[in-house]
Amino acid sequence: MEFTKTPGWLDWYAGPSKPRFQLPAGAVDAHCHVFGPGAEFPFAPERKYTPCDASKAQLFALRDHLGFERNVIVQATCHGSDNRALVDALVHSDGKARGVATVKRSISDQELNDLHAAGVRGVRFNFVKRLVDFTPKDELLEIASRIAPLGWHVVIYFEAVDLPELWDFFTALPTTVVVDHMGRPDVSKPVDGPEFELFLKFMREHKNVWSKVSCPERLSVTGPKALNGEQNAYQDVVPFARRVVEEFPDRVLWGTDWPHPNLKDHMPDDGLLVDFIPHVAPTAELQQKLLVDNPKRLYWPEEAQ
Numbered sequence: 001m002e003f004t005k006t007p008g009w010l011d012w013y014a015g016p017s018k019p020r021f022q023l024p025a026g027a028v029d030a031h032c033h034v035f036g037p038g039a040e041f042p043f044a045p046e047r048k049y050t051p052c053d054a055s056k057a058q059l060f061a062l063r064d065h066l067g068f069e070r071n072v073i074v075q076a077t078c079h080g081s082d083n084r085a086l087v088d089a090l091v092h093s094d095g096k097a098r099g100v101a102t103v104k105r106s107i108s109d110q111e112l113n114d115l116h117a118a119g120v121r122g123v124r125f126n127f128v129k130r131l132v133d134f135t136p137k138d139e140l141l142e143i144a145s146r147i148a149p150l151g152w153h154v155v156i157y158f159e160a161v162d163l164p165e166l167w168d169f170f171t172a173l174p175t176t177v178v179v180d181h182m183g184r185p186d187v188s189k190p191v192d193g194p195e196f197e198l199f200l201k202f203m204r205e206h207k208n209v210w211s212k213v214s215c216p217e218r219l220s221v222t223g224p225k226a227l228n229g230e231q232n233a234y235q236d237v238v239p240f241a242r243r244v245v246e247e248f249p250d251r252v253l254w255g256t257d258w259p260h261p262n263l264k265d266h267m268p269d270d271g272l273l274v275d276f277i278p279h280v281a282p283t284a285e286l287q288q289k290l291l292v293d294n295p296k297r298l299y300w301p302e303e304a305q
């Protein structure tokens, strides 16, 4: 099938630089996506955007170029609950990728087991209104209770202003819960203001909650952008991510978010995005946890001591 990209769509950055920051051995890019290719794995009819293609081969080439050892591939909403592109990437990764799927209540036990065999270890619940239609909470709770016995976790994506309303639902989830992009704080507000403090309280009071300290390129208001060799990109996001890494060093993950769906302003150079990491995890010990030990515990638990 032929697809026409959403008007204004920004394609991923071709020819990223080599990071200056040397990733530790075994580093995992714990948040990235594949898109199609649309001709092989059509985008979902209910999607809210139509992206460019971003294939598994292109993702694996980026992984090797940046110096990551493995990927966690997260189902993007443009594929709805059709996980075929994700599964295809996982099974062709030589064991170097695990995944987070999107499923419906109607999924059978056999289908869940097949996803597990392919390397899926979580489901994603998305509450960002521009990306998905509403799914009733009882349906999501039912899914969570069915994936819990598989040892899977739930990834949640929401905007900071919606946390108060979603709090009771999130804290009722029976699994490990991983928050995408720190719950999208408004970084023009103070890091110790009430909005971000609520997010920190969420993590402090609920030890099953983890956070990805990813997506500075999406959260940043004042930049500077990760382009043209910039070594101090997205400085306005640093205090937020660093606060989370330093307070919860054993419950944080980092990912590129390649191929960066729905960016409107610019497309970052992924090599420079990797150079953002030491700004938020300044010591070798924090970097080891963020990039190696934590993702291993969650996605390759059979290897973690």
Ligand SMILES: O=C(O)/C=C(\CC(=O)C(=O)O)C(=O)O
Pocket (backbone or CB within 6 Å): 033, 075, 076, 077, 078, 131, 157, 180, 218, 257, 260, 261, 262
């Ligand atoms: O890639 C991300 O994490 C963020 C997205 C896209 C998304 O979540 C999706 O399409 O599934 C966004 O903010 O548009």
